[in-house]
Amino acid sequence: MSRLQVVSGKGGTGKTTVAAALALALATEGKRALLVEVEGRQGIAQLFETQALPYEERKIAVAPGGGEVYALAIDPELALLDYLQMFYKLGGAGRALKKLGAIDFATTIAPGLRDVLLTGKACEAVRRKDKRGRFAYDYVVMDAPPTGRITRFLNVNDEVAGLAKIGPIHNQAQAVMRVLKSPETAVHLVTLLEEMPVQETADGLAELRAARLPVGRTIVNMVRPAILDEADLELAREAPRTAVAKSLSAAGLGGARRGGVAERLVEPLLTQADEYAERYALEREQRTVLQGLGLPLHELPLLAEGMDLAGLYELAKELRQQGIS
């Protein structure tokens, strides 16, 4: 089991939710997981219903069996100052650099430096050991940038190492790449059973493979329950409306005669069945595409009540049952 789990996915597929559920699932049975956020959106805090996370590792949840989930929202600017302090003891000079706009430059404009800092910090957490020589975290789960940018994001250190051919940044970039390209890392892609996210998953996967980054699993999120099956849908196309009306009436929903309360339900209900049928066919098609990608495929259900903390634990349980942790 890789110790750095990177979770990416198209925007809107719920990758933050999946990353959080994965951290909870990995932390069960006394393990310790760190959930890392790199995009400054405070999605983790919202998910766990806590206030905004500072740039500090902080316990946010206890997993079943006594495990712990810590969270960290990496702020590139503070991460850079951290580095300066760590490597060069540059407290004062760091402040001066900030005044000059150099920190701003490094974290927002300088090519790749921002991403180097973000991945660097995550890799540092992966490698960190306590005084007794044990790993500080059993797992680090990263809520990563979307699929369209993930390869560039993870691969940026290669580029930087090429750009800065010597010096500490070069060394740092190479050290990070060693972790990211090893079996210590697994990149998971979250998708929905819809055409665009599935297409993006396939494209993202090809890019990751071309860059020799270790891919993990495909996780289909928000899978809607299968309420009607093939046989139902076939019957829905062919059943006489009056029979359905009578059935509705028998179920206690009013009169089945023309214009009766139950009869007036038939049309809209069958329309909904048609829409369902169309989606059902599309979803099956997309599932086949995903199966063809050659990665272990997992599915997480859409939670009827919307996403909340209880739902997160439910998804974590689901992931464990599917043997993802």
Added chain:
Amino acid sequence: MSQDPARANDSARGRGPARASEAARTTGTAGSVDTARAIDTASSAVLGVDALIDDPGTRIVVCCGSGGVGKTTTAAALGLRAAERGRKVVVLTIDPARRLAQSMGIDALDNTPRRVKGIDDSASGELHAMMLDMKRTFDEIVEAHADRERAATILNNPFYQSLSAGFAGTQEYMAMEKLGQLRARDEWDLIVVDTPPSRSALDFLDAPKRLGSFLDGKLIRLLTAPAKLGGRAGMKFLNVGMSMMTGTLGKLLGGQLLKDVQTFVAAMDTTFGGFRTRADATYKLLQAPGTAFLVVAAPERDALREAAYFVERLAAEEMPLAGLVLNRVHGSGATQLSAERALAAAENLAEARIVDQVGGKAGLRNSPDTYGSSEPPATETAVPEAPSSDAGSPAADRTSADGAGTDDDRGTADPSAEADDDRSTEGRTVEQLTAGLLRLHAERMQLLSREQRTRDRFAALHPEVAVAEVAALPGDVHDLAGLRHIGDRLAADSSPTAAS
């Protein structure tokens, strides 16, 4: 490229005083009239999409919002609709899904607007579309502003190559740059822009300012000083503080990279001249009359939270917000039947079935009474009707052969438990189907109320924001017909609550 965004901006202003903010105020007024009602019923003003795109004063529409909410599709649909209503439109998309791009015939990524074929041009409108090529846009700026030799120096600089290939911020900046260029050409009377899928949805607002202030900043002067003085030899003329600083940077970045940065910055500095002026002009263009922002969202918690953030941010930046486009809104033709009642009825059918199978007792006959329907028991009225319409239906024979016909009988009169048992192994009975339809409806109604709750929350926070709702489609959009369909839904003058 002579700082044209600024000029375009002036000419836009010349056309009429603060037209867009006027428009914003108008919708704002509509909103505030509605405020009392909005707090009660949490419904917002309706966004008149056609009024917006038909107004010749509207020159730029910016679609923004978080990822995965259908921003690009909205931009494309809006552009097509405007063109078919007679305007000369260009749609600028950033990284569109492949099939959406193909639907507009812009699968070639060449950074040039292409005319979209197959639109209805009876109103003598035109639709052009282009996909942003970030690196190409950056290269073009360099080529336009530097003599050939200097341009080559910049284009071959490794630092430049990385910067332009699309690291954080560049894409946002180039999108705004391209917008300024398109506006300056003044060939189109409406530009519809899709914003990049940023790590933060607001990056595109910050990027021009940030890049502008950086390129005019102290750091640049610090970095360029040694290069201007002739490379590393120049270092000794600097004061101690400065050399310590560049020394630190050199230590951090490595000597080669620092030199690359210095060369790059020096070349940029002399060729670009006033990057900030340029960035400011782009920024002002966004605030100018004639620009309208549409925030795109889906009725989901995260997307609407992001939308609310956007609305607040645009207000703070004095950017004119036209309204919110709410995509993928679900509806139902049977809202009179609640999720609870539908589930209860479905269970009722299932129970009756179990009773049938176990004891042969017709539980169904009790149900109209049990659930207190105000209608007279359906059984009697339904009996004479059923056979006649069954006979008229082509499917009737098949269905009764399957046993569904027997089911009808069972619903009305004597249930036949044995036959039922046989059928349950293979085919499906109408009752099972009906139970399924009811469960499906319950799921739909739950979704509806969840969407309603999130929308109410947004409307309570921002009653002033006009909303256009777009009903959810079961599949994706692949062609102009699909886009046209979305456009129709977008402009449907429906009240927010009655969207289907």
